[in-house]
Amino acid sequence: MTEFFRIERPTFDPASGGAVFGYRLNDLAFTEKLVLPTGASESAAASPAFEKLLGLTAIVLGVSYFKLRAPFAIQAPDIALNAAERAFVIDVYENGMGEFYARNALTRFGKLELAAPHDPEEHKPAPDLPNRTLLPIGGGKDSLVSVDLLTHTGQPFTPFAVNPKGPILTSVEAIGTPPLYVTRTLDPEMIRLGQETGYYNGHVPSTAINSMIASLCALLFGYDQIVLSNERSASEGNVMFDGRETNHQYSKSLGFELLTADTLANATGGALKYFSLLRPYSEARIASLFTKEQKFDAVFSSCNRNFRLDGNDGPLWCGECPKCHFVFLIFAPFMAKDRMLRIFGRNLLDDPANEQSFRELAGLTGQKPWECVGEILEAAACFYTLTRHADWHEDAVVRAIKTDLFAQYGEEKLQRAMAECLTDSHDHHIPPALAAKVAAYAV
Structure with a gap:
């Protein structure tokens, strides 16, 4: 039997905030659930832009189930994609999974086949989104530097996180702005199988996953931009494998950021922007900016090993x-x-x-x-x-x-x-007016 991975049509209930995503891997079936805040506008949930983003989100979330066997055939029979969206999906499943392939010695680059209906419509109608920022918070130094920059440039923002815990919760408390949180529940059978012989496990592009979830919230609750906190060094890879450079941080790289920005813009008729506020900076430059503010010293952490369930254990x-x-x-x-x-x-x-x-x-x-x-x-x-x-x-x-x-x-x-x-790069796509304000403050 030829192995395959199939992504089912997702569903969303605006009354409960629940989104359901179904997947099949050969004879195995999986269900993943998101719980978004309630109170979303039903018209936004019924819009063509949201339908498009929900389908793309289903595909991107699917990497967690695909990786169990990493088959060459990917099917999305009920999710129509145009040519640019197909390229985005293939990039997620190839370069976004590059570390996973390298560490499991799987050659997949250039070999994946995506079967999905063709969407002839290149641009969706533009929803009316207010001038507000959704700011993912990771609990580390980077997003807190973005908090400082946005605060001092007068840009209104809402902290955002998926399954917040530990330093995310303590950091958001210190920020003092009401957050927008999403609960993500992975299928427990996928987690169990990932530990069994005959199945693979490993790194997935979490920034890509969380960005797509953020895009759903942006449309439902009215934000015209998602602002990431990815530095320029995220574009540097780790090793060469299967003829390509593989990068642990690929979904934080500038190349993927630009691809995602185009995908989200095209899906929303240009209404939704996506960029990293810290892209001009090295990690060292970000560290120097962090020293300007001390109120996060006791609550932030960039340590993945000790990402605690709460801030006090x-x-x-x-x-x-x-x-x-x-x-x-x-x-x-x-x-x-x-x-x-x-x-x-x-x-x-x-x-x-x-x-x-x-x-x-x-x-x-x-x-x-x-x-x-x-x-x-x-x-x-x-x-x-x-x-x-x-x-x-x-x-x-x-x-x-x-x-x-x-x-x-x-x-x-x-x-x-x-x-x-310590010299800022011009290789970014921050909106010019915001870039000028940030540059003036970050001297």
Whole structure:
């Protein structure tokens, strides 16, 4: 039997806020559910734009079930797609799943077949959306820098999250603006099978998933833009596999952002915008901006390992994973040492056990970790700054790697790299008026 993955027609009930998504993987059936806030306009829920976005959302959410067997045939018999939407779907299932394929040694690039009816209509009627921003909050430094930028530029926004927990909840409480939350319930049978022999498991493009869910809320509750907090280094990949660069952060990359922006705009007649407010910035530049505000110090976390169910049942930072190490490294050049130690609980640069992890981040050994960390040269440049920094130059890890760092890169290259980290890029598509206001504040 030829294996296949089929995406059924989704349904949405505006009265309850419930959306139901059905999938079939060979002889297996799965159901996923979303619960959106109630009170959505029935006319918005019945609009062609919402119907289009609901279908695209069903397809993107499907990656969680597709990955169990990763068949070559994908079917969406009840969801019509135009040529651009087909390209978007294939990109999600190819490049969006690139890490999953690489880590499971599956060759799928250029080999997937998508069967779906053709939608001849290129543009949908434009709904009337107010000038408001839906801002996904991840609980880490990046979205909180976006909060600060939007606040100081006078742009009204609503915090948004899917299945909020831990640092998301504590961060939103500190923001002080009423949020919009969505509950997502995965089929428990999919989760169970993912642990069994004969089925695959691994990374899925969560930013793509959450962005599509956000698009449904934007139409139903009246937001004309979804503002992401993805930095420019998210576009750097991890390894080459099956003839392509694979990127843990592909769905945060500029290329995918542009593709998603076009898809959402075309589905809504140009009414819905989608862009990252932090795209001009390196991770180091974002860290420098974070230091402007202290009210989030005790509530935020970028540590995936310790993403707690609530904010009070353990440390926000494990101090052991590559993500903790990278965030500590990029904060160190810009933040007072006593403030750093209050946030992280200890000095991660003065523990010899962390040396191997920091070497990987700086490109001195191994590959770039499969984590949401910045560019290798950026990490090396931050280390270079620390070798000359009164607060950090005597710490164990800094002393241990200094000689190899200088030998591999040279001081001139590291100096130039640090300067580039602090120079804003023009490669973004933030609306010009907002970009000018942000640039004026972020000097």
